[in-house]
Amino acid sequence: MAKPLSPDLRVRIIRAVEDEGMSCRGAAVRFGVAPSTAIGLVNHWQSTGTCEARVQGGDRRSARIENRAAEILGLVGATPDITLAEIADHLFEAHGERFVPSVIWRFFDRRNITFKKNIAR
Numbered sequence: 001m002a003k004p005l006s007p008d009l010r011v012r013i014i015r016a017v018e019d020e021g022m023s024c025r026g027a028a029v030r031f032g033v034a035p036s037t038a039i040g041l042v043n044h045w046q047s048t049g050t051c052e053a054r055v056q057g058g059d060r061r062s063a064r065i066e067n068r069a070a071e072i073l074g075l076v077g078a079t080p081d082i083t084l085a086e087i088a089d090h091l092f093e094a095h096g097e098r099f100v101p102s103v104i105w106r107f108f109d110r111r112n113i114t115f116k117k118n119i120a121r
Contacts, residue, residue, distance in 0.1 A: 004053030005033065005041075013038055014045050065099055065107050072107065 005013075009031060016027040017038070028038035045051050065072075068091060075082055075090060084101035092098050108114070 004056065005037070007051070007053075009033075010041060010051040010053075013041055014051055017042050018045075062103075062106070062110075064097065065103055068095070068097075069107070072104070076113075 013027050013031055013033070016022045016030060017024055022030070024038040024042050025035045028035040031038075041051065044054070071094075072087060072091075075087060084104045087104050088099045088101055
């Protein structure tokens, strides 16, 4: 992943647009950044009042399945030999939300829940 622009460069781009009246594209050419970068930076400045870099990376999508955590854990408690595909089917039928088995597996992996095949099962 690319590193964020330095705070100094961010301030210079914003000053060129805000104080000098340059267009975002003109400021992008002047400072050697992509026009979309300058446009996004100025939009961020105008909406939040800060030019600090936003947080990079991280999980942004697991909240959807985490909202169903109690239900999923209840399913596993009631039926210990349920498969990931069966859990996905249940969630789709009950809520209309489609989850692939790998998303459900990561849900269990975050909780250190494993299903080992052995003679007892």
